[in-house]
Amino acid sequence: MNITLIEPKPPGKHVFSTVKMPRLGLPILGTILRQQGHHVNLVYGTYRNVKASDLAGTQLVGISATTSTAPYAYRLADFARSQGIAVVMGGPHVSFMPEEALGHCDYVVRMEGDYTFPALVQCLNQGEIPFEVPGISFVHNGEVIHNPAPDWVDIATLPFPHISVFGANRLSTYPVVTSRGCPYDCTFCSVTPMFGHKMRCRSIESIVEELEQYKGKQVFFVDDNFTASPARAKALMRAMIEKNARPRRWFAQVRTESARDDELLSLMRDSGCGYVYVGMESINPKTLKNYNKRQEVSDIEYCVKRFHDYGIMVHGMFVFGSDEDTAETIEETVSFALKNHIDTVQFMILTPLPGTRTFAELEAAGRIFTREWSLYDAHHVVFTPAGMSSYSLQAETQEAFKRFYSLSNLFSNFQVSGWRSVAFRAVGYWLVRKWVRENKHYAQTLLQPGETESRDAFSLIEQPIFKVIHHQLTKIELFTDGVQALAKMTGKINETAASKAVKSFAAALGKACCSIIIDARELTFASDNSLIRFMKTLNRTAGTARHMVVRLPVSADYLFQLMLRYDVEIPSYVIVPSNP
Secondary structure, X not given: OEEEEEEOOOOOOOOOOOOOOOOOHHHHHHHHHHHOOOEEEEEEOOOOOOEHHHHXXXXXXXXXXXXXXHHHHHHHHHHHHHOXXXXXXXXXXXXXXXXXXXXXXXXXXXXXXXXXXXXXXXXXXXOOOOOOOOOEEEEEOOEEEEOOOOOOOOHHHXXXXXXXXXOOOOOOOEEEOOEEOOOXXXXXXXXXXXXXXXXXXXXXXXXXXXXXXXXXXXXXXXXXXXXXXXXXHXXXXXXXXXXXXXXXXXXXXXXXXXXXXXXXXXXXXXXXXXXXXXXXXXXXXXXXXXXXXXXXXXXXXXXXXXXXXXXXXXXXXXXEOXXXXXXXXXXXXXXXXXXXXXXXXXXXXXXXXXXXXXXXXXXXXXXXXXXXXXXXXXXXXXXXXXXXXXXXXXXXXXHHHHHHOOHHHOOOOHHHHOHHHHHHHHHHHHHHHHHHHHHHHHHHHOOOOOOOOOOOOOOOOOOOEEEEEEEOOEEEEEEEOOOEEEEEEEEEEOHHHHHHHHHHHHHHHOOOOOEEEEEEEEEEEOOHHHHHHHHHHHHHHHHHOOEEEEXXXXXXXXXXXXXXXXXXEOOOOEEEEEOO
């Protein structure tokens, strides 16, 4: 079977945007399916957008979705299904929202898909209905079927992805998993609902064999807690040293208590650890208790010092927005991070991800004010905090980023971590200010209750402003209230005018407009190339909008063939073609 596996691109820029590293779910699945004789094409959204040519000849599309990538994943699924291609979706978001996902796909793989997805493929290949495949949700005769949950995967039985599975992409950092599951239970985290509390581990021999292909390269151990079992972590690092299977440099996520084991720290340094990502979460003791973090502020201070003593850089991850947090908490956290010489930070906003206790509690209390999933990226406020306003949480978090990644703090860790610290902070300085520029309108909408709600894209606009834009032979009638927009385009458009007309339209909209409908059914295109240019320019414009629907005067089949001929990216907006 010809199968295309897609990891959609994440929305917007953030601190990790410069690290183009795919998640490991699809590379492992691709490896398993290829071993079973299937032809598999993997598309990583961190490297490029999905093109129409990626779907040519495909019999089955698999799309992995996190919560923030779900809207784009749904649009990709809708497009593939419009071409008669069966679509399977998996990943954490659809695992906990399967009925929502089934509005866009044919099958949902809930929880881990290493066993269930290949079993589903075999079932479909034989023309059977997957009643007996655990963890699958689908619609049969109008009824939603949720098969029983699958057993946890024994990851020791899984093949590791060969470096070739990443294609021609030269990754700056390669992902390696050594375990799944987490014995802790932080309230905001979806790891334990998705992968369980019990640690499931690969053999040391298998990990070392995989690391052989990454000599001279950087590796990120993507375990949720690399040192959850200190004895096992030590055994792995000893084997890496003894068998000379050390990457050029490696990174991992750890908890603060790992810094209390000198032997562990020594082995981390000697085996090539360059950076640790530490879930610090908060310096507010009440917040740490609220998150069920099971650590003290003194643990964070000691952790940073000890890792630095061994020459290992520290990335601190904090979460703002607990019921115990105030604006002062955020300001104090920045001061704490600078005082303790944390090399880089990520100030995340508490995000109620489906499947977590935080989501259940805030949903029950009626405090979640939007289900616009693209905002669930830990950089946008999507609920009403208890200790401050939504606007304050958004604005103070942005200011915290700007203060930490400021020019005055660029060299403040030079004596501790050298030029690498300066380089990382310089990148942070650029990314933070770029993100704030691109999202400054969102904080303003939080000052106006209801503005952030996801509206029906076809609902009437309140208090609209009417504008008429003329560009050569094209007329654009625009109704907008600054947040939503309806536009009707008529006339004729050629290759030269296609880009300019769309840019004139975008300028009239403003960057705060987040929901756009364009009716271009009465627009005549001078050539196929003019239509393609029109679509490409709209795709760039859609980057500032969370919803865009475009009605075109061509059939779905004709449009797909045209996109294949010009090797066009599948747009991030919704296309509504005319009937054949």
